[in-house]
Amino acid sequence: MVKIGMLIADRYEILEKVGCGGMSDVYKAKDHKLNRLVAIKVLKQEFSENASFVSKFRVEAQAAAGLMHPNIVNVYDVGEEKGVYFIVMELVDGITLKKYIETRQGLPVQEAVTIAIQVAMGLEAAHRNHIIHRDIKPQNIIISKEGKVKVTDFGIAKIATSNTITSNVMGSVHYTSPEQARGGYSDEKSDIYSLGITLFEMLTGKVPYTGETTVAIAIRHIQDPMPSPRQYVRDLPYSVEQIVMKCCEKSPDRRYQNTAELIADLKRSLMDPDGDFVKRFSPDDLGSTRAITPEERQAIKQVTGRGAAGEIDTVTDDTLPGETVKAARLDEDLFDEENTDTETERELEE
Numbered sequence: 263m264v265k266i267g268m269l270i271a272d273r274y275e276i277l278e279k280v281g282c283g284g285m286s287d288v289y290k291a292k293d294h295k296l297n298r299l300v301a302i303k304v305l306k307q308e309f310s311e312n313a314s315f316v317s318k319f320r321v322e323a324q325a326a327a328g329l330m331h332p333n334i335v336n337v338y339d340v341g342e343e344k345g346v347y348f349i350v351m352e353l354v355d356g357i358t359l360k361k362y363i364e365t366r367q368g369l370p371v372q373e374a375v376t377i378a379i380q381v382a383m384g385l386e387a388a389h390r391n392h393i394i395h396r397d398i399k400p401q402n403i404i405i406s407k408e409g410k411v412k413v414t415d416f417g418i419a420k421i422a423t424s425n426t427i428t429s430n431v432m433g434s435v436h437y438t439s440p441e442q443a444r445g446g447y448s449d450e451k452s453d454i455y456s457l458g459i460t461l462f463e464m465l466t467g468k469v470p471y472t473g474e475t476t477v478a479i480a481i482r483h484i485q486d487p488m489p490s491p492r493q494y495v496r497d498l499p500y501s502v503e504q505i506v507m508k509c510c511e512k513s514p515d516r517r518y519q520n521t522a523e524l525i526a527d528l529k530r531s532l533m534d535p536d537g538d539f540v541k542r543f544s545p546d547d548l549g550s551t552r553a554i555t556p557e558e559r560q561a562i563k564q565v566t567g568r569g570a571a572g573e574i575d576t577v578t579d580d581t582l583p584g585e586t587v588k589a590a591r592l593d594e595d596l597f598d599e600e601n602t603d604t605e606t607e608r609e610l611e612e
Contacts, residue, residue: 264289264304264346271341274302274350283401285309290353293338300338301354305347316347323349325393326416333384335404335414351414355407359460360400368467368495371502372532377403378461379528380411385457386521388416389450396448398456399437400463435476435483436469440512443480451514454524458509458517465502466494470510484512499535501527508542516542 264287268276274291277299281288286303293300309315320340326349327337339350359377363369369377381403388395395402395416402415435443439455442448463469470489471482488510492498505527511517518524527540 270302270346270348271339271343274300276302291350293350299353301335301351303349303351310345310347319347325391329388329391329393329416331384331387332410333380333412334387334416335412337416352412354404354412354414356405356410358401359403359405359411359464362405363400363464363467366467369464371465371495371499371535374461374464375502375528375531377405377411377464378457379525381413381457381460382521382525382528384411384413385450385453386525388413389453389521394449395453395456396442397434397437398453398460399434400460403460435479436471438480438483439514440484441514443483449514450520451517454509454518454521455511455514457524458506461509462491462506465491465498465506468494488512499531501531501535501537501540504538504540504542505531508540511542 264270264276266276266278270276270291273295274293277290277292279287280290280301286305286309289302289304291300291302292298305316305319309319323337323340327340330336335354336352337349338352341348341350381398385395385398393416395413397415398413402413404412404414406412437456437459439448439452442452459470471479471486473479473482488507490503491506492503505524508527509517509524518527530537530539
């Protein structure tokens with residue numbers, strides 16, 4: 263039991279309770295060893311008594327402690343004392359993005375995009391270290407009084423195991439990806455989906471899917487088409503709308519494949535808000551049969567030989583960046599209808 267004034271690990275003095283969540287309580291504390299204020303997240307008793315949960319908690323918290331980035335709430339220490347499991351984190355003087363959105367009833371486009379860029383930059387640093395957040399939502403994003411945006415609670419969602427969709431995480435299910443809602447594999451693209459939902463809420467002041475239960479909302483993430491934020495913000499720039507819609511594709515393969523791609527489009531939208539530069543396509547389209555375009559003909563780099571039916575060219579393949587392939591360019595007279603009929607008749611006679 264944590265009490266105000268108690269000393270944890272002979273180092274951290276608990277000063278006051280500043281927040282609580284489904285799995286933990288958060289306290290403001292003083293680190294007497296380094297003489298600085300910190301935040302301490304303490305696991306609630308029902309989780310502390312679960313040996314499997316505690317084991318995973320330690321591993322994930324230690325991994326998060328290795329992240330150092332301006333857009334991440336840094337983890338300083340992880341420990342346990344008399345059955346109390348805790349994480350010592352950077353203390354950020356500010357408010358959650360959720361409260362900020364509620365206060366403003368939706369944010370101006372430029373501000374929302376700027377916040378999304380900072381969140382994506384924090385995620386990019388985590389993804390480079392093979393850490394997936396799995397619970398991106400406005401409640402886990404803090405805006406400091408200086409305007410710095412920081413993501414918190416890295417690694418915590420992964421250890422929630424099978425109890426993910428419960429009353430404790432009613433807030434989380436509004437932002438969960440379809441693959442997470444199914445209980446399937448999640449990766450960097452799952453975080454991108456959740457960031458897209460968060461951007462939707464920043465722009466509109468609303469979440470795209472609501473329901474009476476967490477399960478009902480999760481099913482809507484899986485089945486219902488993603489509504490356009492333009493339904494609520496009529497003058498929303500085209501590029502920003504397309505960014506949100508690409509982030510929130512049902513299939514992970516149709517989303518941004520990494521945060522670097524997302525950051526590039528977000529930055530470009532600030533300079534060219536109504537530009538048509540967001541690439542949205544089905545991966546299946548890349549393998550479909552289609553006619554060669556004039557532009558693709560111009561992509562031929564070098565003629566390397568000629569066969570009986572036409573020239574053998576070295577061409578680029580858009581589906582294999584940096585690779586070249588050999589392709590036969592058939593003579594046009596082979597496709598002459600009259601010539602083809604003559605050849606066919608000759609073959610039949612033989």
